[in-house]
Amino acid sequence: MHENIDKQGLIEEIERLIESDPNAPISSFSVISFLEVSDLLAIKESLLKSKENRSAENEKWFDALCQK
Numbered sequence: 490m491h492e493n494i495d496k497q498g499l500i501e502e503i504e505r506l507i508e509s510d511p512n513a514p515i516s517s518f519s520v521i522s523f524l525e526v527s528d529l530l531a532i533k534e535s536l537l538k539s540k541e542n543r544s545a546e547n548e549k550w551f552d553a554l555c556q557k
Contacts, residue, residue, distance in 0.1 A: 499529045506536035
């Protein structure tokens with residue numbers, strides 16, 4: 490099912506997302522390579538949602554700041 494996915498590329502993308510997420514579900518890059526592709530995809534999805542939420546919160550904060 491996930492055999493066409495570049496696992497190393499996925500790991501690198503997750504590592505970049507983790508670096509920018511203070512609430513990342515994984516704090517150690519050393520364990521990532523042992524995970525299955527399906528687990529990596531779930532982690533990536535979670536990190537992307539977290540990034541979207543942080544962006545929305547920042548936008549609300551900035552709007553409130555500009556209204557003052």
